Amino acid sequence: MDVVLLSRWQFAITTIYHFLFVPVTLGLTIFLALLETCYVTTKREHWKEPCKKLIKFFGAIFLVNFAMGVVTGIVQEFHFGMNWSEYSRFMGDIFGAPLAMEALTAFFLESTFLGIWVFGWDKLPEKVHCACMWLVAIGSNLSAFWILVANSFMQHPVGFAVENGRAIMTDFVALITNPYVIGEMSHTIFSGVATSGFVLLIICAWKIARDESSREIFLQVTKAVSVYLIIGIMGAMGTGHLHAQYLAEAQPMKLSSVEALWETADPAPFAVVADINQEKRQNDAEITVPGLFSFMLYNKPEGAVQGINQLQTAAENQYGPGNYIPDVTGLFWSFRIMIACGIVIAGLGFLMGGLAWIKQDLLLKLKGLLTWMPLLLPLPFLANTAGWYIAEAGRQPWIVVGLQKTADAVSPNLTTGEVFLTMAGFTLIYLILAVAAFYIACRIIKNTTIEAVNQEGRAL
Amino acid sequence: MMDYNIIWFILIAVLFTGFFFLEGFDYGVGMLMPFVSDREDDRSQVLSTIAPVWDGNEVWMITAGGATFAAFPHVYATMFSTFYLALFLMLIALILRGVAFELRHHHESLVWQQVWDKAIFIGSALPALLWGVAMTDLLIGLPIGQDMVYQGTFFDLLSPASIVGGLAFMSLFAFHGANFLTIKLEKVQLCDAAREIGTRCAMVAGVSLILLVVLIHLKVNLLLQPVALILLVLALLAAVFGVMSTKARCGMRAFISTSLSIVFVTVGLFLALFPRLMVSSLNPDWSLTITNAASSEYTLSIMTVAAFCLVPVVLIYQGWTYWVFRHRIKADGNHEY
Numbered sequence: 001m002d003v004v005l006l007s008r009w010q011f012a013i014t015t016i017y018h019f020l021f022v023p024v025t026l027g028l029t030i031f032l033a034l035l036e037t038c039y040v041t042t043k044r045e046h047w048k049e050p051c052k053k054l055i056k057f058f059g060a061i062f063l064v065n066f067a068m069g070v071v072t073g074i075v076q077e078f079h080f081g082m083n084w085s086e087y088s089r090f091m092g093d094i095f096g097a098p099l100a101m102e103a104l105t106a107f108f109l110e111s112t113f114l115g116i117w118v119f120g121w122d123k124l125p126e127k128v129h130c131a132c133m134w135l136v137a138i139g140s141n142l143s144a145f146w147i148l149v150a151n152s153f154m155q156h157p158v159g160f161a162v163e164n165g166r167a168i169m170t171d172f173v174a175l176i177t178n179p180y181v182i183g184e185m186s187h188t189i190f191s192g193v194a195t196s197g198f199v200l201l202i203i204c205a206w207k208i209a210r211d212e213s214s215r216e217i218f219l220q221v222t223k224a225v226s227v228y229l230i231i232g233i234m235g236a237m238g239t240g241h242l243h244a245q246y247l248a249e250a251q252p253m254k255l256s257s258v259e260a261l262w263e264t265a266d267p268a269p270f271a272v273v274a275d276i277n278q279e280k281r282q283n284d285a286e287i288t289v290p291g292l293f294s295f296m297l298y299n300k301p302e303g304a305v306q307g308i309n310q311l312q313t314a315a316e317n318q319y320g321p322g323n324y325i326p327d328v329t330g331l332f333w334s335f336r337i338m339i340a341c342g343i344v345i346a347g348l349g350f351l352m353g354g355l356a357w358i359k360q361d362l363l364l365k366l367k368g369l370l371t372w373m374p375l376l377l378p379l380p381f382l383a384n385t386a387g388w389y390i391a392e393a394g395r396q397p398w399i400v401v402g403l404q405k406t407a408d409a410v411s412p413n414l415t416t417g418e419v420f421l422t423m424a425g426f427t428l429i430y431l432i433l434a435v436a437a438f439y440i441a442c443r444i445i446k447n448t449t450i451e452a453v454n455q456e457g458r459a460l
Numbered sequence: 461m462m463d464y465n466i467i468w469f470i471l472i473a474v475l476f477t478g479f480f481f482l483e484g485f486d487y488g489v490g491m492l493m494p495f496v497s498d499r500e501d502d503r504s505q506v507l508s509t510i511a512p513v514w515d516g517n518e519v520w521m522i523t524a525g526g527a528t529f530a531a532f533p534h535v536y537a538t539m540f541s542t543f544y545l546a547l548f549l550m551l552i553a554l555i556l557r558g559v560a561f562e563l564r565h566h567h568e569s570l571v572w573q574q575v576w577d578k579a580i581f582i583g584s585a586l587p588a589l590l591w592g593v594a595m596t597d598l599l600i601g602l603p604i605g606q607d608m609v610y611q612g613t614f615f616d617l618l619s620p621a622s623i624v625g626g627l628a629f630m631s632l633f634a635f636h637g638a639n640f641l642t643i644k645l646e647k648v649q650l651c652d653a654a655r656e657i658g659t660r661c662a663m664v665a666g667v668s669l670i671l672l673v674v675l676i677h678l679k680v681n682l683l684l685q686p687v688a689l690i691l692l693v694l695a696l697l698a699a700v701f702g703v704m705s706t707k708a709r710c711g712m713r714a715f716i717s718t719s720l721s722i723v724f725v726t727v728g729l730f731l732a733l734f735p736r737l738m739v740s741s742l743n744p745d746w747s748l749t750i751t752n753a754a755s756s757e758y759t760l761s762i763m764t765v766a767a768f769c770l771v772p773v774v775l776i777y778q779g780w781t782y783w784v785f786r787h788r789i790k791a792d793g794n795h796e797y
Contacts, residue, residue: 060566067562070515071555077525078547081540088540089608092533093755097763100530103523104770111519112778115512123784168756411541413610422548429552433559440566 007083010423021069027196029137036130087409102146110139152180183243190235195380197229209370216452226353233346254394260332267294268305276329326396334386341383464760465750468531473730479520486514488637490584509644534753535737542610557583592629596622600679601741621675631665636718642711647791691728
């Protein structure tokens with residue numbers, strides 16, 4: 001393997017690992033802020049105590065997750081300079097600004113107020129303490145905004161000029177109002193809500209199934225969590241759909257690769273499954289629904305969608321000879337994995353939520369589901385990873401679409417040995433820490449008991 | 461054009477100074493923790509002094525890196541790819557440290573806590589050492605080619621001067637952390653232990669600061685940069701004053717002294733660099749400067765507005781944190797860490 005491929009692997013490993021924790025942070029901070037707002041404003045005195053315990057319980061799990069996200073985020077920021085120095089030179093004028101803004105507006109906010117939130121329970125008035133969690137939530141989601149501004153430029157460059165072989169920012173407002181940002185940002189936030197909602201739902205299932213004294217409280221929590229989850233997953237599906245429609249004009253190559261549509265068609269069919277032959281640039285076999293792809297894009301059963309082969313020819317005419325087709329097989333199946341995970345998550349959200357709201361006694365009888373649901377924990381993480389695979393592998397061979405190729409972006413002074421060493425080192429430590437963090441999170445869930453109390457303040 | 465570039469050189473210097481001042485005592489506390497006491501509840505108290513603030517302090521480093529990326533992308537690119545393996549070690553250390561703070565108190569087992577205590581020690585000592593090496597290297601020069609690409613290996617990063625620089629940072633931060641502990645802890649025995657170890661670290665800091673100035677002077681004529689030289693000497697004097705204050709048991713005075721010492725060292729090194737940010741040992745013309753390594757005037761102007769609006773706000777709310785947690789850590793209280 002060469003330095004480019006190793007650096008890509010390294011970046012992919014770090015990013016995927018980092019993004020296991022990020023969506024949980026994005027969604028859980030909002031959830032905790034909402035929960036604490038309920039705690040501060042509730043008039044039902046007997047709710048106060050269990051509510052506070054719940055906040056501290058979810059807060060403890062959140063903190064483990066947050067620590068993992070923060071430390072891998074630092075690696076992320078350093079990677080651009082360490083492994084991708086030519087990218088940083090070429091793009092620094094544009095890419096550095098949102099990164100610096102992220103640190104100035106978001107990282108300071110979330111880390112400072114989280115410190116106050118964790119250790120300030122007895123030092124601050126309730127409302128101020130609650131405001132701290134809102135600031136953490138704003139900070140986390142703001143950091144997502146800035147890094148997605150940076151990422152959106154790589155996908156769909158706007159507000160720039162190329163001078164002396166470097167991309168130069170000409171319009172900061174265009175950069176942050178890039179239509180690509182709207183799609184990525186909304187999809188990311190809703191995915192964060194859905195991911196954290198699903199994690200919370202699994203915790204509820206666990207506690208209902210295995211912890212009798214906490215059962216009553218977690219049945220109540222399930223009601224709130226399922227609503228939160230359904231908002232997230234529906235939002236993720238809706239924004240994902242709109243973003244895909246937008247890709248038809250912004251990144252047609254990515255879109256057609258996701259659907260393995262090799263030849264331009266009107267109306268374009270949707271391939272449910274396909275045996276993709278990347279070498280021959282065709283599908284050896286496929287099962288399609290006629291006109292569905294066009295319908296998904298244009299809301300009517302007609303309309304041309306450009307094929308990969310035609311887009312390849314167009315790219316060659318524009319940029320010169322070369323292979324401009326991304327990993328079609330990977331993109332095609334990533335998309336289907338993402339959708340499948342989303343459907344299962346939504347189904348479980350509706351099922352658990354519906355039962356918790358309407359028929360709790362039936363929910364309690366579904367022992368098997370409650371007991372085994374934790375095994376489905378990987379679903380949202382699989383969906384997020386697949387989504388990012390589509391986003392990032394879908395722009396290959398470009399690191400910045402149309403401006404710089406990934407192969408030209410790597411640091412020229414690195415040797416394969418160095419990159420291999422760091423890749424192996426990071427991967428090893430990620431694995432060890434994942435096990436440790438997961439173990440501690442499970443311990444917290446197992447060892448925390450929260451009893452419901454009646455209006456006289458006695459345990460039910 | 462020149463104006464923005466100078467402003468950003470100053471801002472980068474300010475961010476690094478803030479980083480070394482704040483993370484200086486965080487790193488110091490982390491380094492001293494295993495030596496101050498063997499007892500678990502003592503160590504919890506020690507860590508509690510920085511628990512609410514260390515993460516916010518670490519953002520100063522991330523901001524310094526991000527600002528370098530935004531304002532001087534070539535410096536960011538060259539510096540981070542040059543210090544490749546050093547930064548790898550630093551990142552591993554920082555990962556361990558950050559996770560250790562969070563995980564160590566979730567399990568009662570002694571082995572578990574000892575493992576994470578080691579992680580906190582390494583995670584604090586190694587970054588301190590490596591930043592000292594890096595700051596010295598920037599000034600004394602590295603084999604950087606005309607294309608701004610580093611031509612050396614990992615071992616070219618290590619010279620007598622840079623190793624002494626690393627030791628100076630490490631020992632100064634440890635002393636700084638000891639002084640921080642004496643103003644934040646209630647338990648007298650812990651404060652006494654911190655003072656004792658701190659004084660020993662201060663001796664190393666003093667000697668290595670003198671050596672550092674001499675070794676740098678052998679490579680770069682510091683007499684041509686009198687202000688920088690004066691600041692480096694002042695840093696030494698501040699450290700000496702810090703020792704005197706520690707001996708007189710004036711914790712706050714000692715802490716202010718080490719703070720000033722760190723500020724003087726950092727500003728001194730940056731002044732000696734100006735207008736360069738990374739010196740090429742191959743050819744002075746190949747050094748990265750505030751002009752040849754900078755972003756466009758447009759980007760710098762936008763980032764200047766952003767920095768001048770946001771940095772004061774950050775200072776205000778970070779200052780408020782220290783106000784909220786201004787009381788000493790109780791010897792008998794419950795400690796999350």
